[in-house]
Amino acid sequence: MKWYLKVVRDNYANFKGRATRQEYWMFVLFNSIFSYSLLFIGTSTDLEIISSIYSFAVLLPSLGVAVRRLHDTGKSGWYYVGFIVIIMIALIAGVVAVMRENGFEMNPENPYELFMQSGMFPYLAVVAITGLLFLFVMVQPSQEGSNQFGPNPNNPDQDELETQLYE
Numbered sequence: 001m002k003w004y005l006k007v008v009r010d011n012y013a014n015f016k017g018r019a020t021r022q023e024y025w026m027f028v029l030f031n032s033i034f035s036y037s038l039l040f041i042g043t044s045t046d047l048e049i050i051s052s053i054y055s056f057a058v059l060l061p062s063l064g065v066a067v068r069r070l071h072d073t074g075k076s077g078w079y080y081v082g083f084i085v086i087i088m089i090a091l092i093a094g095v096v097a098v099m100r101e102n103g104f105e106m107n108p109e110n111p112y113e114l115f116m117q118s119g120m121f122p123y124l125a126v127v128a129i130t131g132l133l134f135l136f137v138m139v140q141p142s143q144e145g146s147n148q149f150g151p152n153p154n155n156p157d158q159d160e161l162e163t164q165l166y167e
Helices: 002-010 021-044 049-057 059-072 078-101 118-138 156-165
Strands: none
Touching (some): 002 021, 049 059, 059 078, 059 118, 078 118
């Protein structure tokens, strides 16, 4: 829980520096627990807006911790934008392709039927592969020592020691 609070309270919109694997994944865990709990409570009490408000409130901390996690692996935060853009383009292209197949008509009774049609599968495969690549990047260990984004949060004293040794 302390990692969740560290992200939400201490680094609300912080896109600078580095975040350890533990900080990122503990935030993801608790954020998922809170999101699904609020979604369940909201749907059972007809207050679905609670989940939406929470999601909007943690949008910046979620983006910030993901960018800082990428920084910890030595990658720019723009990688995150790249992953999101690839996924959005694949989803939009897939929906347009399936709708073109159907003469731009969609069954209003069951809109999810659109995603189950065979023309959508290649686009969903792109989404899945991009998601797996993102997962692979996020589970990588921290880059040893300092990098252009700051000192190693796992062992900041080592960075000071290296600086003193090479002075």
